[in-house]
Amino acid sequence: MQETVYLVDDDPDVRDAVSFLLTTERYRVKAFDSPEALLDFITEQHIGCLLLDVRLPGMDGLELQRELQRRNIRLPVLFISGHGDIPLAVRAINAGALDFIEKPFADELLLEKVDNALELSRNQRHEHAERIDVERRLNRLTPREVEVMEGILLGKLNKVIAYELDVSVRTVEVHRAHLLEKLDARNSSDLVRMVLSTDKYRNWLL
Amino acid sequence: MAVIEDREARGLAWPPLIQGLGVHLFTLVLYLVLASWATQFMLESPPVPLLWPATGIGLAMVYRFGYGIGFTLLVAGTISHVGFGAPLMHGIVLASGAAVGACVGAALLRRLEFSSRLERVRDIVTLLLVGAGVSAFISGLTGTLAMVGVSSAFGETMGLCWLADTMGVVLFAPVLLAARWPGRFSLATVRSALLVASAPMLTLLLYGGTLPSTLSLPLSYAVFPLVLFLAFRLPPAAVALATLSSAMVAVACTAIGKGPFAQAADLRPDLIALHVQLALLQLTALLLVAVRHERVEADRRARDHLRTLARIGRMNAVSTMAAGIAHEINQPLCAVNSYANAAMRLVQRGESADALKQPLQRIVDGSQRAAEIIRRTRHFLETGETESRPLQLEALVREAAGLLRPEYQRQRVQLVLELDPAPCVIRGDELELQQVLVNLLQNALEAEQRAGRSGAHRVSVTSSVDAEHGVVALTVRDGGTGIPEAALETLFDPMVTHRQGGNGLGLAIARSIVEAHGGRLTARNHENGGAEFRLTLPLLTFQEIKP
Numbered sequence: 126m127q128e129t130v131y132l133v134d135d136d137p138d139v140r141d142a143v144s145f146l147l148t149t150e151r152y153r154v155k156a157f158d159s160p161e162a163l164l165d166f167i168t169e170q171h172i173g174c175l176l177l178d179v180r181l182p183g184m185d186g187l188e189l190q191r192e193l194q195r196r197n198i199r200l201p202v203l204f205i206s207g208h209g210d211i212p213l214a215v216r217a218i219n220a221g222a223l224d225f226i227e228k229p230f231a232d233e234l235l236l237e238k239v240d241n242a243l244e245l246s247r248n249q250r251h252e253h254a255e256r257i258d259v260e261r262r263l264n265r266l267t268p269r270e271v272e273v274m275e276g277i278l279l280g281k282l283n284k285v286i287a288y289e290l291d292v293s294v295r296t297v298e299v300h301r302a303h304l305l306e307k308l309d310a311r312n313s314s315d316l317v318r319m320v321l322s323t324d325k326y327r328n329w330l331l
Numbered sequence: 332m333a334v335i336e337d338r339e340a341r342g343l344a345w346p347p348l349i350q351g352l353g354v355h356l357f358t359l360v361l362y363l364v365l366a367s368w369a370t371q372f373m374l375e376s377p378p379v380p381l382l383w384p385a386t387g388i389g390l391a392m393v394y395r396f397g398y399g400i401g402f403t404l405l406v407a408g409t410i411s412h413v414g415f416g417a418p419l420m421h422g423i424v425l426a427s428g429a430a431v432g433a434c435v436g437a438a439l440l441r442r443l444e445f446s447s448r449l450e451r452v453r454d455i456v457t458l459l460l461v462g463a464g465v466s467a468f469i470s471g472l473t474g475t476l477a478m479v480g481v482s483s484a485f486g487e488t489m490g491l492c493w494l495a496d497t498m499g500v501v502l503f504a505p506v507l508l509a510a511r512w513p514g515r516f517s518l519a520t521v522r523s524a525l526l527v528a529s530a531p532m533l534t535l536l537l538y539g540g541t542l543p544s545t546l547s548l549p550l551s552y553a554v555f556p557l558v559l560f561l562a563f564r565l566p567p568a569a570v571a572l573a574t575l576s577s578a579m580v581a582v583a584c585t586a587i588g589k590g591p592f593a594q595a596a597d598l599r600p601d602l603i604a605l606h607v608q609l610a611l612l613q614l615t616a617l618l619l620v621a622v623r624h625e626r627v628e629a630d631r632r633a634r635d636h637l638r639t640l641a642r643i644g645r646m647n648a649v650s651t652m653a654a655g656i657a658h659e660i661n662q663p664l665c666a667v668n669s670y671a672n673a674a675m676r677l678v679q680r681g682e683s684a685d686a687l688k689q690p691l692q693r694i695v696d697g698s699q700r701a702a703e704i705i706r707r708t709r710h711f712l713e714t715g716e717t718e719s720r721p722l723q724l725e726a727l728v729r730e731a732a733g734l735l736r737p738e739y740q741r742q743r744v745q746l747v748l749e750l751d752p753a754p755c756v757i758r759g760d761e762l763e764l765q766q767v768l769v770n771l772l773q774n775a776l777e778a779e780q781r782a783g784r785s786g787a788h789r790v791s792v793t794s795s796v797d798a799e800h801g802v803v804a805l806t807v808r809d810g811g812t813g814i815p816e817a818a819l820e821t822l823f824d825p826m827v828t829h830r831q832g833g834n835g836l837g838l839a840i841a842r843s844i845v846e847a848h849g850g851r852l853t854a855r856n857h858e859n860g861g862a863e864f865r866l867t868l869p870l871l872t873f874q875e876i877k878p
Contacts, residue, residue: 136662138666139665143669146670149673229664229668232669235669
């Protein structure tokens with residue numbers, strides 16, 4: 126799957142023009158004339174970013190954004206807004222869009238924002254991959270190791286963990302060493318960051 | 332915006348020859364010629380002419396060319412009176428009486444905002460009152476005093492003098508007041524001249540003595556229908572000229588003892604009876620022309636008002652479309668901008684000229700699209716005089732839909748056109764009819780907006796040609812909640828609005844426009860929901876399209 130800019134605009138001229146500009150800069154572009162066409166096509170596997178007109182036939186940009194979130198499609202969203210649509214664009218940002226750009230726009234600005242969006246997308250993918258990896262490694266821990274790890278997450282000292290689990294401090298130290306090795310963490314704080322980034326433990330401290 | 336022209340000032344133009352000194356010379360000659368003609372109808376005792384044109388000529392010329400003419404009148408009067416045997420002092424007094432009467436009358440006319448075009452009824456009445464009541468009175472009084480003094484003959488002489496002067500005013504003043512030098516001569520001028528000439532010809536026929544007197548008296552009224560007919564065809568001056576020439580023929584014939592009024596041995600009762608008939612003929616004709624002009628003028632004003640209102644309506648319509656129009660122009664601008672940027676990048680990368688072909692072509696297309704939107708909007712707002720001409724209904728509908736489409740897209744309402752493929756040509760003012768359509772489409776869109784999510788989000792425009800009855804019907808149906816029963820009756824009344832921010836003029840103007848085009852505009856609620864506006868217009872026949 127290649128990194129692509131998914132463009133949705135109902136105006137054929139604007140659609141062709143933006144596609145042409147992006148293609149000239151060697152981006153892969155796939156254009157759609159309606160939100161429905163995009164939704165029919167796109168899946169969680171697609172990578173890249175979304176470039177959406179705020180006003181679209183049948184569904185506005187905000188509704189499309191919500192629908193994409195509902196389908197767990199987390200590509201960065203850039204909105205293109207026309208004259209007088211700024212308030213709508215601001216609401217889109219508040220709802221989680223990356224940025225918006227006003228028509229007619231300077232090419233550098235568009236390209237810069239698309240670049241940023243694609244980079245963000247790559248970072249997100251990287252983090253996602255890392256998270257998946259961490260989760261895979263977490264699954265390899267023994268129940269006892271999990272208990273020790275949760276103690277570490279809560280910031281407990283080794284002796285407190287040892288007392289609570291009714292084992293020796295030495296044993297806790299051995300478990301901690303195994304944990305660092307199994308999760309491929311450099312030290313305890315690295316371990317905490319890594320574990321807290323996973324879906325399972327994201328809200329664990331709260 | 333409005334071109335203000337001084338019609339009165341321009342209308343005063345006479346052929347260059349008669350301007351300046353020429354006016355005085357013209358007055359002098361006219362006076363002398365007509366005075367010597369009038370002295371043929373002198374009574375034995377008192378020696379008074381039965382028709383005296385001096386006061387009429389004087390009043391008209393002083394009113395039009397200023398008080399300086401008064402002097403010429405004095406000179407002309409003195410010459411003519413002395414020429415016909417009056418002593419010099421006597422002649423001067425008589426002439427000054429006529430001149431003063433003319434000047435005072437003219438001064439009064441000026442103060443009373445009289446218009447010499449004689450296109451209003453009040454102008455005719457003012458002229459009659461001032462001419463008979465002031466000018467003829469002063470002139471007649473001076474003449475009587477100079478001739479008989481305060482004596483037993485005063486009453487009769489005064490009456491005859493006054494009548495002679497009044498006839499002069501009634502017959503001669505209107506044509507001299509209203510006459511304008513035609514800018515150019517055309518076939519219409521010749522036709523008008525022939526029409527004018529028909530009146531004295533008919534009179535000559537009736538008064539020439541060829542008919543037996545039993546027939547000619549009742550037939551003397553035959554000139555009435557002819558003059559009334561002319562009053563419907565010609566401007567005031569031409570009608571006045573027709574009655575004047577007809578009157579001069581009648582008077583001349585009667586004086587030499589011919590015609591229906593020449594029956595008694597004494598000239599006096601005959602000519603008085605004739606005078607009454609001629610005066611009534613002249614007044615009838617002038618009043619009729621004036622009434623006709625007032626009607627035409629009122630119609631023109633009503634049309635002007637409608638046109639002004641219509642223009643305001645169009646501005647209103649565009650102001651509500653402004654956001655949509657801005658968006659619609661922004662789209663091609665955005666496209667042009669992107670293509671231009673891309674083309675620049677291609678150039679910087681040293682790509683071949685071929686690679687630039689596509690973006691450049693698209694830049695041309697985009698700028699044309701923007702220009703088309705601006706053209707359409709500006710055309711809709713044009714203020715110049717437009718004319719009624721044959722129009723394709725389909726083109727009108729498409730143009731109006733083109734104006735509204737961006738706004739419909741913004742509101743996500745579908746605009747469906749289902750136009751009858753049968754040829755459909757109507758006659759009308761393009762902008763005004765387009766405005767009616769824009770108004771209906773805007774109303775339909777607003778009905779959809781008010782209905783919100785419950786609306787059908789679909790407005791359909793349907794046309795159907797009924798060639799047999801020569802009409803085309805166009806319906807605009809929305810998917811809103813319909814018109815409340817109570818509102819249906821007052822929907823087209825001006826200043827009655829059923830929505831917030833409305834001025835209640837849109838539909839009133841629309842209906843006025845449609846009715847001015849000989850059509851009808853009605854509204855009802857459709858049985859399947861939504862409001863339906865129905866517009867019918869008369870179709871043009873094939874012959875009318877290609878005359």
